[in-house]
Amino acid sequence: EVQLVESGGGLVQPGGSLRLSCVASGLTFSNYWMSWVRQAPGKGLEWVANIKQDGIEKYYVDSVKGRFTISRDNAKNSLYLQMNSLRAEDTAVYYCARTQYLRYDAFNMWGQGTMVTVSS
């Protein structure tokens, strides 16, 4: 079965850190740009970051630059998001998403999401 499965979410205090993981199966993971997209409770979608197939090029939304780091391990078919200096406004469901073809493209596969709650 072709799927993306996220893990690593949870409750963290403001200023804390969390590392999200996404494991891909049933697809050639190393062929695709991959992204993290988040959705605050009851709100819309926000692209967070993406990473090129070789893991060298990385791009971020301004609100997370300097705090979040996206990475990947193609040998493990895995995508990661290291989140530091977390703020209340980072509270959201975080989705791992496969980009169709290009650096910026439609997202044609999504994981089920993992919830991150930043609260004291």
Place this chain on the structure above:
Amino acid sequence: EIVLTQSPGTLSLSPGERAALSCRASQSVRNNYLAWYQQKPGQAPRLLIFGASSRSTGIPDRFSGSGSGTDFTLTISRLEPEDFAVYYCQQYDSSPTFGQGTKVEIK
């Protein structure tokens, strides 16, 4: 940053009716790099349309996309019970952004 504004915020319709959802961009979206997604409660979004008018794999032909430049439309020709959901547009001409969503609810 390209800002996408969707209208209406909520669309109340009956099964079998036609739905037309609008997405307006703050500047021209080059190459029609515009996608539409459907999201149901507790689920991840599902890609419906990319390139403004191309249906993604497995999407029924009652879903169609149109438009160019700054004005785009998602049309559902005849609403099925499973189509009641929230719909988002997304541009990928530059750093991706999403509209705020249109909820299609049962009248």
